[in-house]
Amino acid sequence: MADPFPPSTPRSPELSTNGVGPWPGEWPTDPRYDPELLERGDSRNVVDEYRYWTVEAIVADLDLRRHPFSVAIENWQHDMNIGSIVRSANAFLAETVHIVGLRRWNRRGAMVTDRYQHVIHHPTVEDLVTWARERDVPLVGIDNRPGSVRIETTQLPERCILLFGSEGPGLTDEAIAACSTLVEIGQYGSTRSINASAAAAIVMHTWIEQHAL
Incomplete structure (x- = not known):
């Protein structure tokens, strides 16, 4: 330029x-x-x-240099974090953002970065799973459920969809069942969980450290 x-x-x-x-x-x-x-x-x-x-x-x-990971967010409660997650997806140059559930989502936190992202809507988890299987892309769920592995000691797939749940309830059981891996972020304080948008930023940056540096 x-x-x-x-x-x-x-x-x-x-x-x-x-x-x-x-x-x-x-x-x-x-x-x-x-x-x-x-x-x-x-x-x-x-x-x-x-x-x-x-x-x-x-x-x-x-589009000439996007990273081969995508981000998916379940949207069943008009989660206010979705916009911030989209903004982080743009910052880390995710390939695609998938909104699962309600079509409408709060764009305020995106700060218009959604204009520069490919955003795909899926009415159901099943529709997202079909999209991913047709392209042979694994779903990696992020939630602190029993059986989750620590992201600090886990190698994320280079090509994958990082799937996040709504703030509060986290991933639905249907979404968890569709994931090939379930990872959690190590925590050391008294709080049970990390804010969804903060967790998404941590996981995306972990992918960057593992595959893009």
Whole structure:
């Protein structure tokens, strides 16, 4: 990407966090750039490499290097954590996000990162299982149930779907039965469980440490 701020142009430390103003000087001809953003500036929460790019161009570029893991979330109670999980999936460049259950979900926590993710809805766990089997992708459940193995000592499959349950009840019995592996995050305090979105971020980062570093 061409640098919109050549060395002679002072950079503000706020550019990366608060966005950038209108493009200075002659506009680039690269079709990845959005004329409206070039004219008005880009205040989106995107890395500097994608400043002024269209959403479609960003998605296309991400598709060239997505990681071969996906994330699935059961959505039976309009869980407020789903948006945050989608945001983490974008941060760790998950291949796909699967919403299982209710079609509508709270997007507030996603901070519009769902625009850059491939999000697939499955009305039932069975539908997700069928999708995964057709592609020979194992389901890895995350829940602190009897029989779960510690993620700290477990090698996650490189190609997999990481399946998370709703905040509180966790994975449904049907979802657990469909998983090839059930893992839990080691805990050392008095609380029984970790917040669902925090757990999802930990597990995704564990996958990154095992397969992407």
